[in-house]
Amino acid sequence: xxxxxxxxxxxxxxxxxxxxxxxxxxxxxxxxxxxxxxxxxxxxxxxxxxxxxxxxxxxxxxxxxxxxxxxxxxxxxxxxxxxxxxxxxxxxxxxxxxxxxxxxxxxxxxxxxxxxxxxxxxxxxxxxxxxxxxxxxxxxxxxxxxxxxxxxxxxxxxxxxxxxxxxxxxxxxxxxxxxxxxxxxxxxxxxxxxxxxxxxxxxxxxxxxxxxxxxxxxxxxxxxxxxxxxxxxxxxxxxxxxxxxxxxxxxxxxxxxxxxxxxxxxxxxxxxxxxxxxxxxxxxxxxxxxxxxxxxxxxxxxxxxxxxxxxxxxxxxxxxxxxxxxxxxxxxxxxxxxxxxxxxxxxxxxxxxxxxxxxxxxxxxxxxxxxxxxx
Numbered sequence: 297x298x299x300x301x302x303x304x305x306x307x308x309x310x311x312x313x314x315x316x317x318x319x320x321x322x323x324x325x326x327x328x329x330x331x332x333x334x335x336x337x338x339x340x341x342x343x344x345x346x347x348x349x350x351x352x353x354x355x356x357x358x359x360x361x362x363x364x365x366x367x368x369x370x371x372x373x374x375x376x377x378x379x380x381x382x383x384x385x386x387x388x389x390x391x392x393x394x395x396x397x398x399x400x401x402x403x404x405x406x407x408x409x410x411x412x413x414x415x416x417x418x419x420x421x422x423x424x425x426x427x428x429x430x431x432x433x434x435x436x437x438x439x440x441x442x443x444x445x446x447x448x449x450x451x452x453x454x455x456x457x458x459x460x461x462x463x464x465x466x467x468x469x470x471x472x473x474x475x476x477x478x479x480x481x482x483x484x485x486x487x488x489x490x491x492x493x494x495x496x497x498x499x500x501x502x503x504x505x506x507x508x509x510x511x512x513x514x515x516x517x518x519x520x521x522x523x524x525x526x527x528x529x530x531x532x533x534x535x536x537x538x539x540x541x542x543x544x545x546x547x548x549x550x551x552x553x554x555x556x557x558x559x560x561x562x563x564x565x566x567x568x569x570x571x572x573x574x575x576x577x578x579x580x581x582x583x584x585x586x587x588x589x590x591x592x593x594x595x596x597x598x599x600x601x602x603x604x605x606x607x608x609x610x611x612x613x614x615x616x617x618x619x620x621x622x623x624x625x626x627x628x629x630x631x632x633x634x635x636x637x638x639x640x641x642x643x644x645x646x647x648x649x650x651x652x653x654x655x656x657x658x659x660x661x662x663x664x665x666x667x668x669x670x671x
Contacts, residue, residue, distance in 0.1 A: 361603055367611040385409075385419060386427035394453065395635055399627060400466075401432065401440060401456045404637050407613055410448040425456065444470050447563070449579075452479075452618025453637045465626055470560060476622035479555040479565060480544075480639060482615035482646055483575040484584075484594065486551040490543040494568040497534040498561045507589050511582065512563045514571050537561040539568045545653040549598055551575065552652045554619075565616065578646065579612040601649050615643055 388406075395402040405411075410420040426439040441463035443455040457463035469475050499515040502508060515534035518525050538558035545552040553575075555565050563583070570576035570583040576592065577583075584592040591610035599606060617640065623633040639654075647654060 367604065367608060380419065382419065382424045382427055386424040386431060389421075389424065389428055390431050394637055395633070396432070397629070399458060399462045399629070400443075400633075401428075401458070402635050403454050403456065405446050405451055405454040405618070407451050407640065407642070408448060411442065411445050411454075421454075429458075443467055444560075446618060447614075447616075449614035450616050450618060451637075451640050451643075453621045453635050454618070455621065455623070455635070462627070466623070469624065469626070473558060474624050476620075477557055477618070478620035479557070480617045480619045480643075481553045481555055481565065481569065482578040482643070482650065482652065483551045483553055483569055483573075484578055484592070484598065485549065485575045486546045487541065487543065487553070487569075487573040487575045490546070492541060494537075494539045494541065494572045496537060496568065496572055497530065498537040498564060498567055499531055499534040500562075503587065505587055509589055511586070512561070512567045513586065514567065535559070535561045537564045537568065539565060539572075541569075541573070544655055545647075547651045549595060550578070550650045550652060552647060552654075578615040580614055580616075581610060581612075598650070601651070602646070603649065613642060615646060617643055 389403050392404040392406070393401060394404055405421070410417050412422055413420050422442065425441070429437040429440045438458070440456040440458060441460050443457050443463050443466040446452065446454055455466060457466060466475075497515045497517065498512050500510055500512050502510050515531050517528055517530055519528050520526070536559055540556040540558065542554045543551050544554050553569070555569075557564055561567075566577055566580050566583045570580065571586070579592065581592050582589065591606075592612065594602075594604075594606065594609055599609075602612075604612070617637070619637060619639070621635045623635070625631055644654070
């Protein structure tokens, strides 16, 4: 007989009416059943109970500020994503499918869910692709294949393929820059000029300091020498990186940007915005400061608009959304495929609080909550 488990208390995510307690009911806690409580404690079970009690004591008190409560709920939601049963996650991804045909399945990737496994990753999209395939095509279905990647913190359009050959074709389309990509980002500060192209190579370097770590950074081809622009010898490890950007809405201290990455270098948009335009993405705690890994520092005015204290900024999610992909015709499909994904609710709420406007043609799309992601 399966071991008894406890249900998770209901979780209201970011102030919406969608109740996630029913979506993720399989997170178990040790010693939560009467059967477990009646058994004599051995050393291992006693240690587990003590650890659980310690974790309970470490929990922060529930803030009275509604914005701070929603931020903490978002953190708990992303932690919960790592603990649910793969079947539960696959069902949630299934409900969030944006497009499906005989070659492709396009999902709305939620915030906080990694694409691949790694240190500290308990559950990722790759883990549930065999389950999702069986839900869509039956128990004999072969696993779906990834066509590209998105960062753990990035939301939006993600393409999967039924066949490995098709996945390889789509990967080649990305590699040869035949896929049109559009991202939306909320930035701290406003870029000047309001539209342009950032064409600066990117390289990975180690950051010295109290916490040694590696980051992507700019590797410019030119530098200023006594007012004169001088060409610099480029590094062999630098990657060509080109980003088109346009301000869609702005205030004195923040902006909504539309981004078109021409190339696909790791963390390209985050690096170009932060180090190239001096306008880091809201919630980008890694690239807001080159020298350290620390929560993003925000101005008093921005904190007031968001209803947060500086000590809580570490919980602000990365406001970067893969808004749209346009795939060219391929195989039996004779027309291009235009894939658009709704902006998550936490993104929309931040726009509202910061006084930024959504493009008018997109406002109606956010009247309904999306199927998946922290809305």
